[in-house]
Amino acid sequence: MHGANSSNLTPRYFILNGIPGLESAHIWISLPFCFMYIIAVTGNCGLIYLISHEDALHQPMYYFLALLSLTDVTGCTSFVPNMLCIFWFNLKEIDFNACLVQMFFIHMLTGMESGVLMLMALDRYMAICYPLRYSTILTNTVIIKIGLATFIRSVLLMIPFTFLIKRLPYCRGNLIYHTYCDHMSVAKLSCGNIKINAIYGLIAAILIGGFDMFCISMSYTMIIHAVVNLSSADARHKAFSTCTSHICAIVITYVPAFFNFFTHRFGGRTIPHHVHIFIANLYLLLPPTLNPIVYGVKTKQIREVVIKLFFREKDILNIR
DSSP states (O other): OTTEETTTTEESEEEEOOSTTOGGGHHHHHHHHHHHHHHHHHHHHHHHHHHHHOGGGOSHHHHHHHHHHHHHHHHHHTTHHHHHHHHHHOOOEEEHHHHHHHHHHHHHHHHHHHHHHHHHHHHHHHHHHOTTTHHHHSOHHHHHHHHHHHHHHHHHHHHHHHHHHHTSOBOSOSEESSSSOOHHHHHTTBSSOOHHHHHHHHHHHIIIIIHHHHHHHHHHHHHHHHHHTOSOHHHHHHHHHTTHHHHHHHHHHHHHHHHHHHHHHHOTTTSOHHHHHHHHHHHHHHHHHHHHHHHHHHOHHHHHHHHHHHHHHHHHHHHO
């Protein structure tokens, strides 16, 4: 096998083929992905800057949003630059250990994003159902602890992926038909038994995605129950309006995720492989791109801070 260590059938490197069947169009395909990446990095870094520097945004809701933005910008940076190098410079080789590192960070940060969305749902539940105790319950210390717990959960559940991949013998070549190192895409190159990889992948998806979706669903069930019992229509509208950005973020994240999950497992023979790869990339890149736009447009406090900063900079320039 090209690039393999014959003593233990572990390749020195893998070759990421990009989008199979569309190699001649890689340059054109790269343009929207590059544009989305620029928006994602600029938008999420901008949100982090605003939240860290503006006192008006020093609230639990915005701390969780900053954590989501940090997760998003780190997540898309873990694979987009490498993907663009494949498209632009045909740099397809990736070291075996580097592939494992990339795989770990992609899956870990995906799990982290799901966990942060769950925390944001709990934040909205506390703000709407217990408004008088909201600031005393979600203190900075509590936010740090639950954020750290979410991070540790994701790390602990994703570490086994690297060991499950490293234990396998590889005798089916080292060509990965993907733009990044995905757990099952790498495992399918093995001539060993990958049943445990598939089972653990499903368990991890249930423990993270299933648990988080359950918590989000329960939070919004109780939010709806509390809101419909409010006496005035204005109060109901105001309560629901604080949740619209978060609901949009949930849809943006989970719809591509579920579509990717089910097409990967049940649509293998009916959906072309290059469509799978497109979906897999959009699933990772769409939330980081759209979340800053959604929160920037729909969140009144963020809009006000942006307008205030704009006019402040304008006044400074006029003085000069």
